[in-house]
Amino acid sequence: MTEEIIIAGFGGQGVLSMGKILAYSGIMQNQEVSWMPSYGPEMRGGTANVTVVLSDERISSPIINSYDTAIILNQQSLDKFEATVKPGGLLIYDPNGITHYPSRKDINIYSIEASEEAGKLGLAKVFNMIVLGGFLKLKPLVKPEFIHKGLEKSLPARHHKLIPENEKAIDIGKTLIKAVHLV
Amino acid sequence: MKELKLMKGNEAVAEAAIRAGCDGYFGYPITPQSEIMEYLMYQDPQKTTGMVVLQAESEVAAINMVYGGASCGKKVMTSSSSPGISLKQEGISYIAGAELPCLIVNIVRGGPGLGTIQPSQSDYFQSTKGGGHGDYRLIVLAPSSVQEMADFAGLGFDLAFKYRNPVLILGDGVIGQMMEKVELDEFKPRWTEEEIRRNTPWSTMGKLNNRERNIITSLDLDSHKQEKHVAHLRDKYLEIEKNEVRYEEFQCEDAEYLIVAYGSSARISQKAVELARAKGIKVGLLRPITLFPFPKKPLLNYVGKIKGILTVEMSLGQMIEDVKLAVECKVKVEHFGRFGGIIPTPDEVVVALEKQIIGG
Amino acid sequence: MSDIVTKEQIRRPENLVYSKTKLLTDKALSYCPGCGHGTAHRILMEVIEELNAQEITIGIAPVGCSVLAYEFMNIDMQQAAHGRAPALATAVKRLMPEKIVFTYQGDGDLAAIGTAETIHACNRGENITIIFINNGIYGMTGGQMAPTTLPNMKASTCPYGRDVTTMGNPLRMTELVAQLPGVHFVTRQAVHTPSAVRKAKKALRKAFDLQKENKGLTFVEIVSNCNSGWKMTPVQSNKWMEENMFPFYPLGDIKVDGQLVK
Ligand SMILES: Cc1ncc(C[n+]2csc(CCOP(=O)(O)OP(=O)(O)O)c2C)c(N)n1
Ligand code: SF4
Numbered sequence: 001m002t003e004e005i006i007i008a009g010f011g012g013q014g015v016l017s018m019g020k021i022l023a024y025s026g027i028m029q030n031q032e033v034s035w036m037p038s039y040g041p042e043m044r045g046g047t048a049n050v051t052v053v054l055s056d057e058r059i060s061s062p063i064i065n066s067y068d069t070a071i072i073l074n075q076q077s078l079d080k081f082e083a084t085v086k087p088g089g090l091l092i093y094d095p096n097g098i099t100h101y102p103s104r105k106d107i108n109i110y111s112i113e114a115s116e117e118a119g120k121l122g123l124a125k126v127f128n129m130i131v132l133g134g135f136l137k138l139k140p141l142v143k144p145e146f147i148h149k150g151l152e153k154s155l156p157a158r159h160h161k162l163i164p165e166n167e168k169a170i171d172i173g174k175t176l177i178k179a180v181h182l183v
Numbered sequence: 184m185k186e187l188k189l190m191k192g193n194e195a196v197a198e199a200a201i202r203a204g205c206d207g208y209f210g211y212p213i214t215p216q217s218e219i220m221e222y223l224m225y226q227d228p229q230k231t232t233g234m235v236v237l238q239a240e241s242e243v244a245a246i247n248m249v250y251g252g253a254s255c256g257k258k259v260m261t262s263s264s265s266p267g268i269s270l271k272q273e274g275i276s277y278i279a280g281a282e283l284p285c286l287i288v289n290i291v292r293g294g295p296g297l298g299t300i301q302p303s304q305s306d307y308f309q310s311t312k313g314g315g316h317g318d319y320r321l322i323v324l325a326p327s328s329v330q331e332m333a334d335f336a337g338l339g340f341d342l343a344f345k346y347r348n349p350v351l352i353l354g355d356g357v358i359g360q361m362m363e364k365v366e367l368d369e370f371k372p373r374w375t376e377e378e379i380r381r382n383t384p385w386s387t388m389g390k391l392n393n394r395e396r397n398i399i400t401s402l403d404l405d406s407h408k409q410e411k412h413v414a415h416l417r418d419k420y421l422e423i424e425k426n427e428v429r430y431e432e433f434q435c436e437d438a439e440y441l442i443v444a445y446g447s448s449a450r451i452s453q454k455a456v457e458l459a460r461a462k463g464i465k466v467g468l469l470r471p472i473t474l475f476p477f478p479k480k481p482l483l484n485y486v487g488k489i490k491g492i493l494t495v496e497m498s499l500g501q502m503i504e505d506v507k508l509a510v511e512c513k514v515k516v517e518h519f520g521r522f523g524g525i526i527p528t529p530d531e532v533v534v535a536l537e538k539q540i541i542g543g
Numbered sequence: 544m545s546d547i548v549t550k551e552q553i554r555r556p557e558n559l560v561y562s563k564t565k566l567l568t569d570k571a572l573s574y575c576p577g578c579g580h581g582t583a584h585r586i587l588m589e590v591i592e593e594l595n596a597q598e599i600t601i602g603i604a605p606v607g608c609s610v611l612a613y614e615f616m617n618i619d620m621q622q623a624a625h626g627r628a629p630a631l632a633t634a635v636k637r638l639m640p641e642k643i644v645f646t647y648q649g650d651g652d653l654a655a656i657g658t659a660e661t662i663h664a665c666n667r668g669e670n671i672t673i674i675f676i677n678n679g680i681y682g683m684t685g686g687q688m689a690p691t692t693l694p695n696m697k698a699s700t701c702p703y704g705r706d707v708t709t710m711g712n713p714l715r716m717t718e719l720v721a722q723l724p725g726v727h728f729v730t731r732q733a734v735h736t737p738s739a740v741r742k743a744k745k746a747l748r749k750a751f752d753l754q755k756e757n758k759g760l761t762f763v764e765i766v767s768n769c770n771s772g773w774k775m776t777p778v779q780s781n782k783w784m785e786e787n788m789f790p791f792y793p794l795g796d797i798k799v800d801g802q803l804v805k
Contacts, residue, residue, distance in 0.1 A: 027189055027364050034362070034363050035361060036361040037361075059363075060450060060453035060454035060457060061450045061451045061529055062361050064528070065528040212687040212700065214685070217699070217700075220700050221687070237709075238687070238700050238701075242656075243656075
C-alpha cells in the first residue's frame with residue numbers, strides 16, 4: 001500500500017502539522033513516511049502545502065505530481081491541485097471561502113464543513129484535526145491507537161494535555177464528511 | 184534499540200552530529216538550512232555533551248572558527264547554503280591545504296548570486312572540483328534521504344579524520360526541509376584530551392615535553408617542498424578514490440538504459456524508473472553516494488551493456504561531465520534538468536528518457 | 544445635511560492633503576503588515592523627491608527583508624551581496640562624486656556580516672549616507688538572533704533568550720561608528736508614531752544635504768519593529784520597542800557637525 005497525499009491551504013491553518021501528525025502516526029504503525037513542505041517567505045500569510053506519503057515499502061520520490069488524495073483548505077489550493085488528483089482519487093475540501101467548486105467527474109469529491117464547525121464548537125485550534133478525521137473516515141489508513149501515539153510524538157510534552165481535544169476533533173470530523181460527487 | 188524519529192533532514196544532521204561526539208558547530212543563518220543551528224541551539228548540547236554551538240557574525244568567520252577548532256584535533260563542523268558556502272571557500276582551501284578534518288554541510292539553493300531559496304544542485308562543480316583556490320578535493324557525500332543526512336554526520340567525521348580531509352555533505356532544499364523516519368545512533372562520547380592527543384598527534388593542543396611543537400599551516404615558500412606537499416595530497420586523493428567510492432543501484436540487472444542521479448534527483452528518478460518500468464521500458468538507476476570519489480568504474484562496467492544514459496540534475500548539467508568521462512564517451516549520455524529552484528517531476532524524467540535517449 | 548461631505552467632494556484636488564510620492568512604485572510592499580520598513584521607505588523617497596534628486600540618486604539594497612527595496616523605490620538601484628552594500632556605495636560615489644548615494648541595510652547585514660565594510664567605509668569618510676534599520680533580529684530568514692538582539696530577548700537561535708556571556712552583548716554600531724573621524728553626522732530615529740516619522744524625515748533630509756556638501760559619511764539609524772520575528776502584533780511590538788529597544792538604543796543625534804553630542 002502506498003498513499004500519496006497533498007494537504008494545502010493558508011499558512012496558519014495547521015496544514016503542516018496535520019501532515020506531521022499523519023506521518024508520525026504512520027511511523028508508529030511501522031510504515032515508511034515522507035513529509036515535504038513548501039518553505040520560505042512565500043509562506044508568510046500566503047499558501048502552505050505539504051506532500052505526505054505513507055507506504056509499506058521504501059518511498060521513492062517525496063516530490064510527486066499526482067496524488068491519491070488532495071485535502072484542500074482554500075481557493076488558491078483548489079485551483080492549483082484539483083487537476084493533480086489521480087483519476088479515481090479523492091478530493092476533500094472545506095467549502096468555507098470556496099467560490100469556484102471542484103468540477104472533475106473522474107474523482108471522488110467530498111466536502112467537510114470543518115472551519116464552520118470548529119468556530120461553533122470553539123475548537124478553532126484543532127480545526128485541522130477535524131479535517132484529518134474526515135479523511136480518516138474515508139481512508140482509515142492509520143488506526144486510532146497509532147494516531148494517539150502520533151499525537152504524543154509530534155506534540156511537545158507541554159501540549160499533551162490537549163491530546164483528548166485533538167482526538168475529539170478527529171471524531172467530529174468523521175461525522176461531518178459529506179459526499180459531493182462519486183465516480 | 185535505536186531511536187525512531189520523524190525529522191527534517193536539517194534536524195537529523197544536527198542531532199546525528201551531537202551523537203557522533205561533535206565538539207563544535209559554527210554557523211550563520213541562511214535559508215534553507217537555518218534549522219541546523221536552530222535545532223542545535225534549542226537542544227543546547229553544551230549542557231549535555233559539552234558541544235559548543237556558536238552563531239558567528241558571517242560565514243567567513245564561521246569557517247575560520249572551524250579552521251581553528253580543527254587545528255586542535257576537535258570534531259568541528261559548519262553548515263550553510265550556496266551563497267554562504269561561496270564565502271567559505273577561502274577557509275575551506277586553507278583547511279584542505281593544512282590537511283584538517285572537518286564537516287561542512289551545504290543545503291544547496293538555486294543560484295547564481297542570491298538566486299532563490301528553493302532546492303537546486305547547481306553547486307556540483309564547486310563541491311567536487313575544489314571550489315576555492317589550489318589543487319585540492321573534498322570528500323563529498325550526497326544524501327538522498329533524511330536517514331542518510333543522519334548517517335553521514337558520523338561517517339563524515341570518520342572519513343575526515345581517517346584522511347585528514349574536509350568532508351562535505353551536499354544536500355539540497357528537499358533533503359534539508361523534508362521529514363522522514365530516522366533511526367538515530369547511540370550517543371558516542373566526545374573525545375577526551377588524551378584521546379585527541381592519541382588520535383591526532385599533529386594537533387595543536389599544547390606542546391608537551393615529550394614531543395616537538397606542532398604547527399598547522401598551509402604555507403610553504405619553498406616551492407620544492409610545496410610541490411611535495413601537493414603530490415602528497417594527490418596520493419591521498421588517489422587513495423580515497425581507491426577506497427571510498429560509494430553508490431547504489433536500483434533495478435539495473437536487466438537494464439537497457441540507465442539514469443544517473445544523486446541526492447533528491449535520485450529519489451525523483453527512482454520513481455521515474457518505476458513509472459517507466461510500468462510502461463515496459465527496461466531502465467535502472469545508478470545513484471552516486473560519493474560525488475568525490477565519483478563511481479567511475481561501476482559506470483564504465485555498463486559500457487557495452489546499455490544503450491544510453493540520462494543524467495538527471497537540478498542544474499544546467501554538471502555531473503554529466505563526470506559521467507561522460509567515466510564511460511569514456513563510449514555510450515550516449517544526455518542531460519535532463521530543471522534549475523533555478525524548480526524540481527523536476529518523475530513524469531518529466533520519463534518523457535526526457537523517451538525523447539532524448541530511447542527515441543533520439 | 545449640507546455639512547456632510549460626500550466621497551466625491553473629498554476626492555477633489557483642493558481637498559487632497561496627502562499623496563504618495565512618485566518615487567515609490569505602485570508595487571505592493573512585500574513587508575509584513577505593521578512593519579517599519581514601509582514607512583522608512585516612504586520618508587526616504589519623499590526626501591529624495593524634495594531634493595529633486597531622482598535622476599542623480601543611486602541606492603544600494605542589502606540582503607534582508609529589504610532586499611527587494613529596488614522593487615519599491617523608483618530610482619536606480621543596485622542589490623549587494625549580504626553585508627557588502629557600503630563597498631558598492633564606496634565605488635559608486637568615488638566614480639561619480641556628483642551623485643547622491645545611499646545604502647539601506649538591516650542590522651544583520653550592517654552589524655554582523657558587513658561589520659568590516661561598514662566600519663571601513665565610515666573610517667574612510669566616504670561621502671555616502673548609510674540608513675540602518677535596526678529591528679534587533681534577522682527578519683528575512685525567520686527570526687534568528689542579530690548582533691543587536693537585546694540581552695535575554697528570544698530568537699530562533701537563542702530560544703532561551705540571548706545569553707550575553709556566550710553570545711555577546713548587543714552591538715551599538717551607531718555609537719561605534721560615531722567615534723570615527725570620517726563620520727560627520729550620526730543620528731538615531733524611529734518611525735512608529737507621526738512625530739517620530741517627522742523627526743526621522745528631517746534627519747534623513749539633513750544627512751542628504753550634508754552629503755551634497757561633501758561633509759563626509761552620514762549615518763541614520765532607524766530603530767524599528769519586526770512584529771513577525773518578535774512574534775507580536777504590530778501594536779504590541781511598537782509598545783515593546785518603546786519599553787525595551789529605546790532604553791538600550793536611545794533616540795536622538797549622536798554626532799553633529801563632526802562633533803559627538805554630549
Ligand atoms: C552570504 C549570505 N549569508 C546568509 C544569507 C541569509 N540571509 C538573508 S537575510 C539575512 C539576515 C537579515 O537580517 P537583517 O539584516 O537584520 O535584516 P531584516 O531582514 O531584519 O530586515 C540572512 C542571514 C545570505 N543571503 N547570504
Ligand atoms: S519579517 Fe520583520 S522586518 Fe521582515 S517584513 Fe516582516 S516585520 Fe518587517
